Structure formats: structure tokens, C-alpha cells
Amino acid sequence: MLECMPKQQVEHTVGKINPAKTCQPIGAMYASLGIHGCLPHSHGSQGCCAYHRMHLSRHFRDAVLATSSSFTEGASVFGGAANLKTSIKNVFEIYQPEVMAVHTTCLSETIGDDVPTMIRQSEVPEGKYVIHANTPSYKGSHVTGFSNMCKAMVTYLAQYDGGMRKERVNILPGFVNPGDMREMKRIAQEMGVDFIMYPDTTDVLDSPLTSKYEMYPKGGATVAQIKDSGNSKATLSLGAWSSDAAGVALQEKCGVACIPLHIPIGLKATDEYIMALRNTAGVKVPSTLTVERGQVIDTLIDTHFHYQGKKVAVFGDPDTVVPLTEFLITMGMKPVYVMTGTPGAAFEDQTCKMLDEANITERKIKAEGDLFDLQMWIKEAKVDLLVGTSYGKYIARAEDIPLVRVGFPILDRAVHPLMPIVGYRGCLRLIEQISNALLDRRDRDSLDEDYELVM
Amino acid sequence: MYTNYEPGDRTAPIEERQGSIVVKGKGRTKVSCGNDSLAGAVSQRACVYCGARVVLNPVTDAVHLVHGPIGCATYTWDIRGSLSSGSDMYRNSFSTDMREKDVIFGGETKLAECIDEVVTRHRPSAVFVYSTCVVGVIGDDIVAVCREASSRHGIDIIPVESTGFISGNKIVGYRAAAEALLRLIRPKEGEEVERTNKVNFLGEYNLGGEKWIVEKYLREIGVEINVAFTGDSSVEALKRAPGAKLNLVQCTGSMHWLAAQMEKEFGTPLLDVNFFGSENIADSLRRIAAFYGDPEIARKAEALIERETARLMPHIERYREKLQGKRAAIYVGGAFKAMAIVRQLKELGVEVVVAGTQTGRPEEYEALSGLLDEGTVIVDDTNPAEIERFLLEKKIDVMAGGVKERVLAYKLGIGFIDHNHDRKDALAGYEGALRFAREVYVTTCSPVWMYLREAKPSRELV
Numbered sequence: 001m002l003e004c005m006p007k008q009q010v011e012h013t014v015g016k017i018n019p020a021k022t023c024q025p026i027g028a029m030y031a032s033l034g035i036h037g038c039l040p041h042s043h044g045s046q047g048c049c050a051y052h053r054m055h056l057s058r059h060f061r062d063a064v065l066a067t068s069s070s071f072t073e074g075a076s077v078f079g080g081a082a083n084l085k086t087s088i089k090n091v092f093e094i095y096q097p098e099v100m101a102v103h104t105t106c107l108s109e110t111i112g113d114d115v116p117t118m119i120r121q122s123e124v125p126e127g128k129y130v131i132h133a134n135t136p137s138y139k140g141s142h143v144t145g146f147s148n149m150c151k152a153m154v155t156y157l158a159q160y161d162g163g164m165r166k167e168r169v170n171i172l173p174g175f176v177n178p179g180d181m182r183e184m185k186r187i188a189q190e191m192g193v194d195f196i197m198y199p200d201t202t203d204v205l206d207s208p209l210t211s212k213y214e215m216y217p218k219g220g221a222t223v224a225q226i227k228d229s230g231n232s233k234a235t236l237s238l239g240a241w242s243s244d245a246a247g248v249a250l251q252e253k254c255g256v257a258c259i260p261l262h263i264p265i266g267l268k269a270t271d272e273y274i275m276a277l278r279n280t281a282g283v284k285v286p287s288t289l290t291v292e293r294g295q296v297i298d299t300l301i302d303t304h305f306h307y308q309g310k311k312v313a314v315f316g317d318p319d320t321v322v323p324l325t326e327f328l329i330t331m332g333m334k335p336v337y338v339m340t341g342t343p344g345a346a347f348e349d350q351t352c353k354m355l356d357e358a359n360i361t362e363r364k365i366k367a368e369g370d371l372f373d374l375q376m377w378i379k380e381a382k383v384d385l386l387v388g389t390s391y392g393k394y395i396a397r398a399e400d401i402p403l404v405r406v407g408f409p410i411l412d413r414a415v416h417p418l419m420p421i422v423g424y425r426g427c428l429r430l431i432e433q434i435s436n437a438l439l440d441r442r443d444r445d446s447l448d449e450d451y452e453l454v455m
Numbered sequence: 456m457y458t459n460y461e462p463g464d465r466t467a468p469i470e471e472r473q474g475s476i477v478v479k480g481k482g483r484t485k486v487s488c489g490n491d492s493l494a495g496a497v498s499q500r501a502c503v504y505c506g507a508r509v510v511l512n513p514v515t516d517a518v519h520l521v522h523g524p525i526g527c528a529t530y531t532w533d534i535r536g537s538l539s540s541g542s543d544m545y546r547n548s549f550s551t552d553m554r555e556k557d558v559i560f561g562g563e564t565k566l567a568e569c570i571d572e573v574v575t576r577h578r579p580s581a582v583f584v585y586s587t588c589v590v591g592v593i594g595d596d597i598v599a600v601c602r603e604a605s606s607r608h609g610i611d612i613i614p615v616e617s618t619g620f621i622s623g624n625k626i627v628g629y630r631a632a633a634e635a636l637l638r639l640i641r642p643k644e645g646e647e648v649e650r651t652n653k654v655n656f657l658g659e660y661n662l663g664g665e666k667w668i669v670e671k672y673l674r675e676i677g678v679e680i681n682v683a684f685t686g687d688s689s690v691e692a693l694k695r696a697p698g699a700k701l702n703l704v705q706c707t708g709s710m711h712w713l714a715a716q717m718e719k720e721f722g723t724p725l726l727d728v729n730f731f732g733s734e735n736i737a738d739s740l741r742r743i744a745a746f747y748g749d750p751e752i753a754r755k756a757e758a759l760i761e762r763e764t765a766r767l768m769p770h771i772e773r774y775r776e777k778l779q780g781k782r783a784a785i786y787v788g789g790a791f792k793a794m795a796i797v798r799q800l801k802e803l804g805v806e807v808v809v810a811g812t813q814t815g816r817p818e819e820y821e822a823l824s825g826l827l828d829e830g831t832v833i834v835d836d837t838n839p840a841e842i843e844r845f846l847l848e849k850k851i852d853v854m855a856g857g858v859k860e861r862v863l864a865y866k867l868g869i870g871f872i873d874h875n876h877d878r879k880d881a882l883a884g885y886e887g888a889l890r891f892a893r894e895v896y897v898t899t900c901s902p903v904w905m906y907l908r909e910a911k912p913s914r915e916l917v
Contacts, residue, residue: 010576015569016525016552023526045588045620046492047502051530054858063862065839070492071620076592087495094496094840106524107588107620110558137524138553138589211868211907213843341525391532394546 017372021341023137024145026052028103031149034199036220037098040066044105059409060205088122099129106137131156141342146175150246160230160254168194168232174239174263178206183420193281230254234280239263239319266327292424306435308332310384315339316407318347329358336363343368402437480829488835497838506628507617513537513685518579520549523587536662536879570604580690581611591618633713648698653681655699658706661686663881676755697721708789730883731795763885774892775804781852784809790819809845853899870898
């Protein structure tokens with residue numbers, strides 16, 4: 001497998017081999033699905049739209065609908081205004097969404113389509129909304145696209161009515177699975193916090209099978225909620241790459257205080273999430289959550305000898321990888337290779353700081369890397385475990401290392417979108433997966449005489 | 456009772472799409488097809504680049520370098536179920552990862568650098584360079600860059616002109632791929648390709664080892680495969696293609712043009728074959744034997760057909776008992792695949808009541824229609840809203856299609872068979888036919904359906 005890998009160490013300097021990221025529009029499409037009654041629309045040629053729907057369908061194993069401006073040569077030469085106007089008309093006539101969320105592609109960006117003007121010149125039915133985000137594929141990554149669409153929700157919809165601020169917190173959950181969003185909401189509910197979450201893909205991409213197909217499932221943040229988020233007291237923006245832009249925009253537009261946090265993956269980030277909820281909403285942390293936290297500590301002690309001191313390579317989206325790295329350190333593991341495909345110097349700074357504090361000096365950190373880089377590092381000095389998306393499976397096989405699947409996309413396993421990795425329950429799940437991967441490995445490698453019942 | 460569409464019925468929720476849906480035996484017979492998809496419609500179609508990529512990707516020892524922003528490469532990274540007996544180079548994903556700077560100042564320099572690095576470090580036997588939407592717009596001359604790089608490195612560096620927006624139809628991409636292949640296999644001046652008695656196998660992608668299955672049959676009857684286009688092929692083997700005696704064409708959508716071109720340039724005759732389902736396999740083997748006009752080949756073919764059919768049929772019979780009277784919908788990429796599935800489902804006692812493709816041509820729809828019963832809905836470039844309507848109104852029990860149809864069918868409580876280009880279980884040959892039958896049974900008769908809140912009458916455990 002992956003036999004193209006050179007035997008000797010080589011650095012490649014141009015282009016990407018085996019990418020660890022993908023393009024903006026798919027992130028925008030995913031974010032759009034977190035608005036209730038929203039139909040994502042891809043302004044460009046239709047292949048992109050098909051790929052994004054396919055990729056999201058494979059990860060979530062649920063239907064993902066989106067329309068396309070279906071550019072052909074004409075639109076690419078003369079601009080896509082006619083296509084977008086026709087699209088807006090057709091979308092509301094045929095599919096009747098509450099909101100149409102338009103994102104651009106590299107094609108419409110390159111020809112310079114002025115989407116906001118086109119939207120203004122289109123006929124949008126009374127009470128319906130068309131929002132848009134610019135998502136050029138040649139800048140940033142899918143995370144950037146997610147962030148841009150979240151920001152568009154604020155700029156198009158959020159409003160401050162000028163009155164008293166409501167005792168309510170906005171939660172911008174970041175690029176995570178519906179299972180994670182559900183867990184973040186559960187924690188806030190346990191604490192009795194009044195909140196609005198958006199985007200919110202629970203009950204959209206994890207909806208039940210009823211033999212009825214709902215084009216617009218019951219989940220998603222409603223337009224009314226997103227509007228009203230401008231009257232909230234504070235916003236917890238989870239994940240610098242995926243949520244901060246929207247949080248800051250809301251602060252600037254409506255004066256809602258933005259509190260940037262990590263996505264609550266791992267003990268420390270979950271503590272911070274809960275403390276931020278407590279402090280902003282002025283509530284107490286219920287004993288149920290204290291018990292959950294205690295269970296995590298208990299489990300860490302029960303299992304620490306399975307993984308302590310093991311070297312691990314972790315890759316994925318920056319907002320996932322940063323708190324995940326922190327948790328791996330908490331577990332006593334050594335994240336020696338930390339990589340993301342998404343650009344951003346802050347990634348290297350933040351992870352570098354954490355690893356310094358943990359005294360892990362022999363390590364490699366890279367933003368905007370690819371899986372070729374990661375495999376080269378692993379060839380140079382092997383690790384015990386790989387944590388990342390499904391694409392890590394090639395390295396896992398070639399280098400004979402167990403892989404724990406975390407992040408987006410996971411295309412070769414099921415159920416994961418419903419199972420949280422955030423909160424204390426998420427900690428338990430990560431510990432379980434990591435411990436078991438290493439124990440399975442030990443079982444597989446052990447000689448008959450060393451094969452143990454109790455481990 | 457299920458709904459019978461009458462002539463003039465609004466079968467499509469979108470006016471512009473009425474012509475793309477016909478009901479067999481209800482007056483109108485011609486499906487309107489090959490049109491661009493409607494702006495603002497949900498389409499299941501992909502793009503030109505996608506078409507080119509799926510055809511060329513199985514060339515195992517080539518580097519497939521995508522010139523464009525990262526997405527096009529990521530989404531097509533190892534999405535083919537094509538197996539290799541040699542190199543795994545094709546399963547890596549190479550991209551020039553165009554950035555804003557490249558879009559503004561042009562990406563030719565970066566492409567050239569990327570090719571240089573890839574060629575010197577990975578030593579592929581050839582490089583296919585795919586153009587994407589942005590490249591088409593900014594006008595990078597990939598043909599010139601490839602030509603120069605080719606002479607610099609002394610290997611084939613083949614441009615694939617697959618800019619996405621040229622058409623919303625994958626077929627245009629198939630053509631781009633065919634042109635690239637022709638460029639690769641056409642003997643250079645002074646080169647001589649050895650003439651053989653072997654066959655090329657066009658439109659065979661070795662999904663789950665399907666080429667190997669057919670190769671086994673052909674070898675048994677005394678016919679050798681020269682090279683398949685493009686399943687489990689190498690650049691070196693492809694270059695021997697002009698020396699074949701005959702071109703077998705399986706996936707007509709992707710390969711018919713190339714076969715016709717090869718007939719013109721190299722004088723290689725072509726024969727349509729299909730190795731999906733026992734009827735098609737027998738038919739194909741007999742036609743190949745007839746082409747060779749060798750009684751020994753014919754005798755061996757008959758012996759093989761008899762032996763394998765006798766082995767397969769009891770199983771098919773067993774599944775037919777469970778599946779008799781179930782109703783199916785088909786929506787796949789091309790008409791070739793649709794026809795193969797119709798025949799197999801019929802053999803299993805399953806009634807096909809909806810059939811459609813993303814890229815069918817008029818003559819293909821006519822052939823498809825010939826296999827279908829009166830009242831069957833025939834549809835081109837459909838969308839989820841229509842699929843939902845057909846599935847419910849026609850009381851479908853099982854659907855065959857790709858990943859986007861899968862999730863939709865499941866949500867409606869309907870079984871599903873994956874016949875996508877990324878599957879890794881072979882469906883060709885007699886063993887593939889058995890696997891297909893088993894898959895239809897497993898999904899249609901899953902015990903899970905009984906636990907649906909509103910279980911349908913047909914959902915009984917068998």
C-alpha cells in the first residue's frame with residue numbers, strides 16, 4: 001500500500017500528496033444544514049455539489065440535499081447572475097425552504113460573481129431568506145467554509161432589539177458531529193442554562209428512520225432563534241477556526257460578549273466549557289456533572305497503564321486537534337506528531353506551547369501539512385498510535401499502527417456521528433477507543449504463552 | 456394498487472423536467488436526455504472531471520495529478536473499487552493545491568514544478584494531469600506544460616482536459632479520458648506494436664476483481680486478454696493495445712467512442728459484451744466464440760456456460776422464492792449498468808418499475824425500454840424529490856443506485872443495493888451474480904424493516 005512512498009526521507013515542497021483537508025464549500029454546506037428548513041445552494045458547476053453531498057452522506061450516513069447553479073460554459077464566460085436568479089426562483093418554487101444558504105465555489109469566485117448584489121436583485125418570497133458566504137476553494141479549508149457560513153448567519157440574520165439583554169447564552173459549537181452538539185446541549189440543559197445553539201445539526205443529520213422522508217427534518221436552529229441571538233448576554237464560540245469569526249461578528253454587530261473557548265474535547269476543555277456556562281449564566285454546576293467528571297478521573301486511573309508514555313500521532317481539523325492533543329497529554333501520552341491540513345500559524349503556536357509545558361521536546365508540528373508529510377515523519381520514528389480521520393488508514397496499514405478514528409471525515413465506520421467525543425462522556429469514549437485499540441494490538445501481537453485473559 | 460401515470464400527467468414536480476420522465480407504453484416513448492441540469496435543482500449528477508477521473512483512475516502505475524484547488528483531489532482520492540495486481544500508485548492523491556496566488560498569476564509554473572517533483576521522487580510510468588474548473592477559467596495551458604515536461608523527463612505526461620463546467624454531464628469527461636488514453640496508446644513514429652490474437656477489454660474497471668473473473672472465463676475458452684481499459688492496467692500494457700485482434704466493449708458510455716476510434720486508427724473491430732447476470736454472460740461468451748469462428752472455443756464456451764449455470768441456478772431459485780413479486784427501482788450512472796441490473800432482477804423474480812440513468816443517450820434509453828414492462832417509469836437525470844415520489848407511489852421494495860440514493864431509500868424504509876463505481880465486491884461473472892442475488896435478498900428481506908413504526912404490509916420476515 002502507498003508504495004509510492006520513497007524509502008529515503010524526502011520533503012515535498014509543492015502541491016499536496018494525500019491531503020489532510022478539503023475545500024471550503026463542503027464546510028459551508030454542513031453549517032447550512034444546521035439551520036432549520038434550510039436548503040444549501042452551491043453557486044458554481046454541479047460536480048462540486050455532488051461531491052460535497054456524497055462526502056457528507058458517507059460521513060453521516062444520512063441524506064444531504066443541496067441545489068446547484070449548474071454552471072456551464074456560458075455562465076463561466078458571462079457570469080452566473082442569470083443562473084443564481086433562476087436558482088433562487090426554482091428553489092423556492094420547488095423545494096420551499098425557509099432559508100436558502102448560498103455558498104460560492106472556486107469557479108464563481110474566480111469569475112468574480114458578486115453574489116450579494118445578485119441576491120438583492122432576485123425575488124425572494126415574503127418571509128423567506130437567502131443568505132450567502134464566499135467560500136473560495138483555493139483559500140483555507142473546509143473549516144474556513146464552515147466558519148464563513150456561520151458568520152453569514154450572524155451578518156444576515158442576528159439582530160439586537162436594543163432592549164434588556166436576555167439571560168441567555170449563545171453556543172457556537174464548531175465543526176463537530178450532531179452527537180457532539182447534542183452532548184453540549186445536554187450539559188447546558190443539565191446546568192439549567194438558557195441557550196441558543198447554531199448551527200445545530202441534531203435531528204437533521206442524525207434523524208430517526210420513520211419510513212417518511214422529511215426534506216426539512218425537525219432539527220436545526222430556527223431563523224427566529226438566530227435573529228434573537230443578538231439579544232443574548234454572551235456567546236461561547238467553540239473553536240477558533242470554526243466559530244470565532246461568527247462570535248466576533250456578533251459582538252461587533254449586536255454587542256454580545258464573545259467568549260472564545262476550545263471545542264470541549266477532553267477534561268480541561270470540558271471543565272472550561274462548564275465553567276464558562278456557569279460564570280456567564282450565573283448557575284451552579286449540578287452534582288450530576290461532578291459525578292461524570294469523577295467517573296472520567298476514575299477511568300483514567302483504571303486505564304492509565306494501557307497508554308501512558310505511548311507515542312501518538314494526531315491529525316485532523318485544528319479545532320479538534322488542539323484540545324485532543326491537550327487530552328492526550330492529560331492521559332499521559334506523548335503526542336509527538338501533530339498535524340492539520342488547514343492553514344493557520346496559531347495552530348503551531350498553540351500545540352507547541354502545550355507540548356513544551358508537557359516537556360515533549362522531540363516532536364513535529366505542522367499546519368497546512370498533508371498525510372505524505374505525516375507518513376514520512378512516522379517512517380523516521382515510529383509511533384504507537386495514530387488518531388485522525390479515515391484517511392489515516394493508509395498510513396496505519398503501511399506502517400502497521402493502530403488507528404483511532406476521530407474527526408471529519410470518517411467514511412469507513414458507522415455510528416460515530418451519534419457518539420460524542422465532547423464533554424465528560426466524550427472523554428470516556430476517547431479513553432475507551434484509545435485503550436482498546438492498544439489492547440487489541442497487544443492481543444494481536446502477543447505470543448500464545450503471553451496471551452492474557454485479564455489485561 | 457400503484458399509481459399508473461397517464462399521458463399528460465405531471466410526473467415531475469418541475470415543469471421543465473416533464474420530458475425527462477416517460478412511462479413505457481403510454482404514447483410518449485422518447486426520453487428527453489443529455490440536457491444540462493436545471494439551475495436550482497437538486498441533481499444526482501457529477502461533473503466532467505469526475506467522469507474523466509473514474510475512467511482513468513484504475514491505471515495502476517500512473518500518478519494522477521489534479522491541477523486545481525484541493526477539493527477535486529480529496530473527493531476522488533481512492534474512490535474507485537478497482538483492484539490492482541501490481542502497483543498501488545493510483546491509490547494516492549496528488550494535487551497542485553492551487554491557492555489564491557496561483558489563481559491570480561496563473562498556475563502553470565506550480566504545475567510544472569509539481570510534475571518535476573513527482574516524476575523525480577516517485578518515478579511513475581506516466582502522469583495524467585487533470586484540469587479542473589479554475590484551471591479552465593484562468594486558462595492555464597496544461598497541454599503545453601505537459602508537452603514540455605514530457606520531453607524534459609522522457610515519460611508520458613498526459614493532459615486530461617476535464618474542466619468541470621464544460622458540461623454538467625459526466626459523458627464529456629469520459630470523452631476527455633478516452634482522448635487521453637488514445638494519446639497514450641497511439642504508437643509514436645517508428646514504433647511497431649506486435650499484432651496478437653488477444654482481446655482488449657474496454658469499459659472494465661476491475662471493481663472487486665471483476666476483470667480477473669472474466670479473464671478466468673476467457674482463458675478457459677482459449678481467449679487471452681491483452682489489456683483492460685482501464686481495470687488493473689499498467690501504462691506499458693496499455694501501449695500494447697493497438698496490437699489486439701478485437702475490442703470487447705462493456706461499459707459503453709465510457710468506452711464506445713474510444714473503441715470506434717481504435718477501429719478507425721488501428722483497424723481493431725469491436726464487440727459489445729456484458730458480464731453481469733447469467734443471461735448476459737452466456738450471450739457474451741457465445742458472441743466472442745462466434746467472432747473467433749473456432750469450434751473448439753465455441754465448445755469450451757458452451758461447456759463453461761452449462762457448468763456454471765447449473766451451479767448458479769439452484770441458488771438463484773432459492774432467492775427467487777423469497778423475492779418473487781418484489782418491486783424495484785434503478786437509478787445509476789449509465790444505461791449499460793441499468794440494463795444489466797434489470798436483467799438480473801428479473802431473473803430473481805423482482806419487477807423493475809422505475810429505471811433511470813444520469814447519462815443515458817437516446818439509443819440507450821430505447822434499448823433499456825425494450826427490457827422493461829409496460830407502465831415502467833423511465834427517467835433521465837432525476838432528483839431526490841422525484842425519486843421519493845417514485846419510490847412511494849410505485850411501492851418500491853428495493854432500489855439499486857449509488858451513495859446519494861442509498862441514504863434516501865433507507866430513510867423511506869426501502870432496501871438498497873450499491874452498484875456504485877467505488878464498491879469493492881465483484882458483481883460480474885457467475886460468482887458476482889450470486890453475490891448480487893444475495894445482496895438483493897439481504898436488504899429487501901432484512902428483519903429490521905419489521906420494526907419500523909409503520910411497517911408496510913410487504914415487510915414480512917421471510
